Amino acid sequence: MKRPTILVLGAGYGGLSTVVNLQKLVGTDEADIILVNKNDYHYESTWLHEASAGTLRPDQVRYDVKDVINTSKVKFVKATVDAIDVNTKKVATSAGEYTYDYLVIGLGFEGETFGIPGLDKYALSIANVNAARQIRDHIEYQFATWSTEEVHDDTRLTIVVGGAGFSGIEFLGELGNRIPELCKEYDVPKEKVRVVCVEAAPMVLPGFDPELVEYAVRQLESKGIEFSIGTPVVEATPEGVKIKKGEEEFEFITAGTVVWAAGVRGNRLIESSGIENMRARVKVEKDMRAPGFPDVFIVGDCALMINEEVNRPYPPTAQIAMQQAVTVAKNIVALMKGNETEEFVPALKGTVCSLGEHDAIGDVMGRKLTGTKASIMKKVIDNRALYMIGGIPLVLKKGKFSL
Numbered sequence: 324m325k326r327p328t329i330l331v332l333g334a335g336y337g338g339l340s341t342v343v344n345l346q347k348l349v350g351t352d353e354a355d356i357i358l359v360n361k362n363d364y365h366y367e368s369t370w371l372h373e374a375s376a377g378t379l380r381p382d383q384v385r386y387d388v389k390d391v392i393n394t395s396k397v398k399f400v401k402a403t404v405d406a407i408d409v410n411t412k413k414v415a416t417s418a419g420e421y422t423y424d425y426l427v428i429g430l431g432f433e434g435e436t437f438g439i440p441g442l443d444k445y446a447l448s449i450a451n452v453n454a455a456r457q458i459r460d461h462i463e464y465q466f467a468t469w470s471t472e473e474v475h476d477d478t479r480l481t482i483v484v485g486g487a488g489f490s491g492i493e494f495l496g497e498l499g500n501r502i503p504e505l506c507k508e509y510d511v512p513k514e515k516v517r518v519v520c521v522e523a524a525p526m527v528l529p530g531f532d533p534e535l536v537e538y539a540v541r542q543l544e545s546k547g548i549e550f551s552i553g554t555p556v557v558e559a560t561p562e563g564v565k566i567k568k569g570e571e572e573f574e575f576i577t578a579g580t581v582v583w584a585a586g587v588r589g590n591r592l593i594e595s596s597g598i599e600n601m602r603a604r605v606k607v608e609k610d611m612r613a614p615g616f617p618d619v620f621i622v623g624d625c626a627l628m629i630n631e632e633v634n635r636p637y638p639p640t641a642q643i644a645m646q647q648a649v650t651v652a653k654n655i656v657a658l659m660k661g662n663e664t665e666e667f668v669p670a671l672k673g674t675v676c677s678l679g680e681h682d683a684i685g686d687v688m689g690r691k692l693t694g695t696k697a698s699i700m701k702k703v704i705d706n707r708a709l710y711m712i713g714g715i716p717l718v719l720k721k722g723k724f725s726l
């Protein structure tokens with residue numbers, strides 16, 4: 324009998340964890356497992372705010388896919404997926420066309436711009452490791468240019484961050500530490516630099532514990548970061564952003580750098596795949612399959628699941644992506660053996676939001692944490708994610724150990 328082909332798209336937390344789990348459950352001669360990813364490395368999306376601010380180098384947030392896969396069981400293909408058609412079971416990639424018996428789509432997130440004019444063109448987004456490098460280099464370029472121009476244009480040194488969700492706040496935490504270093508490096512007086520976070524909702528980190536949010540805002544403000552709350556960005560131009568301050572009231576913030584961190588959607592390839600979706604996310608069945616396509620699983624940020632307790636989608640997180648991957652791998656094996664699939668039940672352990680290397684806030688298993696304790700917890704979580712995918716060798720190679 325022909326071995327089934329399991330085709331996994333994307334080597335992010337969802338896709339790579341699925342493969343790592345599959346290679347434990349499937350014997351060499353039981354299936355052909357193919358993993359397709361744009362790069363021959365995995366990057367830690369959860370560390371991209373650090374690479375974007377320049378507090379970690381891009382090579383520190385990535386590792387080779389081949390370091391964690393068993394190449395006798397998994398064929399790795401470095402290629403870009405161009406199109407998915409679940410009706411014909413064909414996946415077009417830059418390395419040719421693939422078909423499958425089981426498909427796992429784990430192509431991750433893209434920045435959501437909500438159709439706001441100019442953002443696609445004039446704002447930078449913490450979207451992947453190269454985009455993070457671009458943000459870091461752009462900010463450094465502005466500092467370097469300021470220090471060499473005869474007549475200083477101080478607006479070069481204004482950085483606007485759109486969105487005070489977890490990504491925006493974590494990036495601001497890193498910037499708060501990085502700006503003094505950049506000022507020193509480029510001979511820029513600190514008072515010339517302005518960092519403004521613009522948030523549409525009436526509070527920072529909407530929905531998070533107010534006491535922890537207050538701590539975060541206080542810490543960031545003490546590093547000179549300004550907040551403009553309840554003021555959505557409505558347009559971006561080459562000069563900066565327009566924000567809405569009242570019914571008919573607008574303000575323009577002239578800025579050399581605009582970083583858009585105001586939400587995510589799924590990978591756009593989902594929209595033309597033939598699977599029903601909302602903002603490129605698929606409302607999956609309880610066992611992580613795409614509705615109407617029993618051989619297609621969706622994992623990570625491309626999957627949408629409703630938390631019935633609050634009747635809202637679970638937030639797209641690495642924590643959930645990695646848990647889903649365990650279920651997806653088990654369910655593929657169950658299908659191969661003709662068994663029943665199991666339901667995915669998230670086990671949420673809490674959230675820790677970094678505020679720079681030695682500070683954070685967290686709500687973990689019902690306990691509120693701030694400062695060093697929260698920051699240590701964040702590093703434990705980061706190292707745990709490495710451990711889950713690559714075991715102790717990966718933790719030793721890439722882990723965060725400084726306290």
Ligand code: FAD
Pocket residue numbers: 332333334335336337338359360361362364365366368369370371372402403404405429430431432449451490493590592622623624625639640641642643644675
């Ligand atoms: P991704 O991690 O985005 O991986 C997708 C993979 O698919 C990538 O390897 C990409 O290269 C590849 N790919 C994309 N398109 C193609 C293509 N066309 N062809 C081939 N390959 C392709 N979550 C937490 O739980 N905790 C945190 O602390 C946390 N911090 C975060 C900090 C930041 C700054 C950001 C932006 C997000 C953070 N998140 C956090 C959310 C978390 O990163 C995402 O939920 C998670 O990355 C989703 O995993 P994924 O596998 O779905 O996708």
Ligand code: NAD
Pocket residue numbers: 439485486487488489490491493521522523524528529554555556557584585586587638639640674675676677
């Ligand atoms: P998000 O959706 O959580 O936050 C986006 C923020 O942008 C919101 O506060 C929203 O009100 C604001 N916003 C939307 N439109 C705006 C506008 N026009 N102008 C100004 N502000 C606007 O998105 P995110 O922060 O990118 O996070 C994405 C996912 O990744 C979430 O699920 C999050 O939980 C997860 N994440 C987790 C962590 C962590 O656990 N430490 C860190 C980063 C991201």
